[in-house]
Amino acid sequence: MTETPPKPRRKCLICSVPVVAAHFGMDCCRACASFFKRRKLSGKKFACRAGDRKCLVVKDDKFMCRRCRFDRCIEVGMIYDGPLRVNKKGADLMENSPSSSDTASPSTSRGHESILERIGREYNSSVDRRRVQEERILGECEDRKLVPHPTQKIYLANYRTSVQTYNVCVAETLIFFREAFPSLLELSKQERDLLFKGYIAKFSMIESHYRTRKVWGEVKRYCMGSVLICVDLECTERWLGEEDGGENRLELLESIRSYSNDQFALVLPMLNKAQITSKEFYALLALVLCEIDSSSHIPDYVLAAVDEIRAEVFEDLQRYYKEEMGLSDFSTRLGNLMTLNHTIQECNSLFQEFFRMNTTIFDLNQSEDLIKELFS
Amino acid sequence: MTETPPKPRRKCLICSVPVVAAHFGMDCCRACASFFKRRKLSGKKFACRAGDRKCLVVKDDKFMCRRCRFDRCIEVGMIYDGPLRVNKKGADLMENSPSSSDTASPSTSRGHESILERIGREYNSSVDRRRVQEERILGECEDRKLVPHPTQKIYLANYRTSVQTYNVCVAETLIFFREAFPSLLELSKQERDLLFKGYIAKFSMIESHYRTRKVWGEVKRYCMGSVLICVDLECTERWLGEEDGGENRLELLESIRSYSNDQFALVLPMLNKAQITSKEFYALLALVLCEIDSSSHIPDYVLAAVDEIRAEVFEDLQRYYKEEMGLSDFSTRLGNLMTLNHTIQECNSLFQEFFRMNTTIFDLNQSEDLIKELFS
DNA sequence: CGTGTCCTTTAAAGGTCATC
DNA sequence: GATGACCTTTAAAGGACACG
Ligand SMILES: [Zn+2]
Ligand SMILES: [Zn+2]
Ligand SMILES: [Zn+2]
Ligand SMILES: [Zn+2]
Numbered sequence: 001m002t003e004t005p006p007k008p009r010r011k012c013l014i015c016s017v018p019v020v021a022a023h024f025g026m027d028c029c030r031a032c033a034s035f036f037k038r039r040k041l042s043g044k045k046f047a048c049r050a051g052d053r054k055c056l057v058v059k060d061d062k063f064m065c066r067r068c069r070f071d072r073c074i075e076v077g078m079i080y081d082g083p084l085r086v087n088k089k090g091a092d093l094m095e096n097s098p099s100s101s102d103t104a105s106p107s108t109s110r111g112h113e114s115i116l117e118r119i120g121r122e123y124n125s126s127v128d129r130r131r132v133q134e135e136r137i138l139g140e141c142e143d144r145k146l147v148p149h150p151t152q153k154i155y156l157a158n159y160r161t162s163v164q165t166y167n168v169c170v171a172e173t174l175i176f177f178r179e180a181f182p183s184l185l186e187l188s189k190q191e192r193d194l195l196f197k198g199y200i201a202k203f204s205m206i207e208s209h210y211r212t213r214k215v216w217g218e219v220k221r222y223c224m225g226s227v228l229i230c231v232d233l234e235c236t237e238r239w240l241g242e243e244d245g246g247e248n249r250l251e252l253l254e255s256i257r258s259y260s261n262d263q264f265a266l267v268l269p270m271l272n273k274a275q276i277t278s279k280e281f282y283a284l285l286a287l288v289l290c291e292i293d294s295s296s297h298i299p300d301y302v303l304a305a306v307d308e309i310r311a312e313v314f315e316d317l318q319r320y321y322k323e324e325m326g327l328s329d330f331s332t333r334l335g336n337l338m339t340l341n342h343t344i345q346e347c348n349s350l351f352q353e354f355f356r357m358n359t360t361i362f363d364l365n366q367s368e369d370l371i372k373e374l375f376s
Numbered sequence: 377m378t379e380t381p382p383k384p385r386r387k388c389l390i391c392s393v394p395v396v397a398a399h400f401g402m403d404c405c406r407a408c409a410s411f412f413k414r415r416k417l418s419g420k421k422f423a424c425r426a427g428d429r430k431c432l433v434v435k436d437d438k439f440m441c442r443r444c445r446f447d448r449c450i451e452v453g454m455i456y457d458g459p460l461r462v463n464k465k466g467a468d469l470m471e472n473s474p475s476s477s478d479t480a481s482p483s484t485s486r487g488h489e490s491i492l493e494r495i496g497r498e499y500n501s502s503v504d505r506r507r508v509q510e511e512r513i514l515g516e517c518e519d520r521k522l523v524p525h526p527t528q529k530i531y532l533a534n535y536r537t538s539v540q541t542y543n544v545c546v547a548e549t550l551i552f553f554r555e556a557f558p559s560l561l562e563l564s565k566q567e568r569d570l571l572f573k574g575y576i577a578k579f580s581m582i583e584s585h586y587r588t589r590k591v592w593g594e595v596k597r598y599c600m601g602s603v604l605i606c607v608d609l610e611c612t613e614r615w616l617g618e619e620d621g622g623e624n625r626l627e628l629l630e631s632i633r634s635y636s637n638d639q640f641a642l643v644l645p646m647l648n649k650a651q652i653t654s655k656e657f658y659a660l661l662a663l664v665l666c667e668i669d670s671s672s673h674i675p676d677y678v679l680a681a682v683d684e685i686r687a688e689v690f691e692d693l694q695r696y697y698k699e700e701m702g703l704s705d706f707s708t709r710l711g712n713l714m715t716l717n718h719t720i721q722e723c724n725s726l727f728q729e730f731f732r733m734n735t736t737i738f739d740l741n742q743s744e745d746l747i748k749e750l751f752s
Numbered sequence: 753c754g755t756g757t758c759c760t761t762t763a764a765a766g767g768t769c770a771t772c
Numbered sequence: 773g774a775t776g777a778c779c780t781t782t783a784a785a786g787g788a789c790a791c792g
Contacts (some may be wrong), residue, residue, distance in 0.1 A: 085781090400784090460786085
């Protein structure tokens, strides 16, 4: 009837073409959504066409700079954590289980759960348990301070809450360790405890970075100490109160500073480059267990047991890359993941001193019998 | 085949029953999701059954405290901003337009756009324009500081960026004013400018609170100054640099402090209570224009023009409540919205001094001819 | 009315394929 | 092999209704 007025419509936040729906949490066109997903999946990063990473990203018939287009996607806040559902075609039909009734299937139609599924389930379950306990710890803490986060209740860590949540973390991760790697139950309790003692430090390291990225995205100011607490990296001195740490106070502060500085210098760049998915993180939770320092006196049959786990993880990881992610060439992703694995190993070796000291400190404060037993 | 192992499943974050899917962004059961939606829609708040707002919310056959259940929903981060799509049944079929082809329909199937749709469209369009210009302003600012936000790039406001973004806001809001209220084009330019001069302060006030809630949720530490910049309320003194503000520096600081303190005391509680949806915000953008101080010397025919807008908004608002929100009794929501409207009016009257001074300050810095013309 | 179960609808994710 | 148009599938939102 009347002439159509110039109604402003939504535009693609990446390339400015008109857009009808949201993709990956942001207003963008289907082409940019496809592009972002492919780039995330492949794991490859390209160089900027101009070299200065300042190309304008607009739909000017072909030749958008791939690096700058991807950077723009990250900048506007698009998120993609790997496929949500598994590829129907690729899945083999080993048995026709009658699981279609009321009980929810464990995300694939296969009869038994894969190792990555099991690790993921047990990890998330341990996080749920830790969250409940941390809520209680923080509820009892008089001077708790909320950190500004728009969607979650996150608190500033202090010495006391760090020690308490770490104790909870150790206890719950021990359960995770038992449930996620049941094959290790064939070893003696002593051997398992030795493995766990070497594991918990590496676990804490990768978990901290993983949770930080999950909770804070591209924000570099905070570092998650556990499920509900985080450290403000711009005022780390606030973490340790004047009366905390006893006679080791200054020493402790210096250790922590050097530990975190070097860790951020080593692990963070790798983690940013790898952009790992949740499933890859679950794989990492197993792979760091399987990297055992050859200088430590571990019997061969224990090494054989972890090698079995490593092989199972690699098999499942390849299946994940091929079937679920639909990658024909997954060498880049696997390479990134393995580099990350070795970086963590390296970082862990560098700071064994710190962790030994750490263990001593936490020993003084521990209340749980379980932990006393472990670190005696 | 084998006995089902005790696999941990997801639980309702509100009442702890097993849950199969997410609702409103969080893992919760369908009952809690329904409950949350109904409570959000109705706008009513109930008193806590025990009085201390500390009831445990668990599915123990009837009698969950409604207040504590709702509080828990907010706490875990559930979000609901009114129905996403319009009720098909309620919509009248005035014409059968051939719009079903390629051009996207303007969210309802009605031939012409309602006033709230128009205001919303023009408001969002003005925000898009401001975002582009603010990105440029901040790109040129040497000492810009990112505020930690997991999904958006938000910067800390300083005196310079505040002035610049305010100028952009005035210019773009003038366009919004013209496009959203076309009926006012029948008035003279002088009359429209007079209306706009009274409008811009109230606009800034409600927009600031609306954007703060949208960007920061329940976080009370930051207050959005414009689209991309915000003030850290825990160190407001950083906002004004040592050399900013000229001879009025201390006076200016004091004005701002008292202005913001009182505004937060008056407007914030109402806004938290009302929990307005986007559409209600659009209605408010019109309603605050229509509240004109009787002491000002505005001709009757101008008052008649804004009264026409007010009537149109009320009509559309009722249609929204009835048809889109499906409310049979919308008195609580409308009451909350009107209280908010009057609180803003009251707050505006209280701080006319501040804004007069404000205008003078911004006059000294303005570069756009448009603004010079307006505030001469 | 307020609640919770169940069914329908749809926005956004997954997947395919011709083109370069 | 990368791209983007064009289908197919599904998780989560809307809506109806029986119960108290
Ligand atoms: Zn695009
Ligand atoms: Zn480039
Ligand atoms: Zn529930
Ligand atoms: Zn209660």
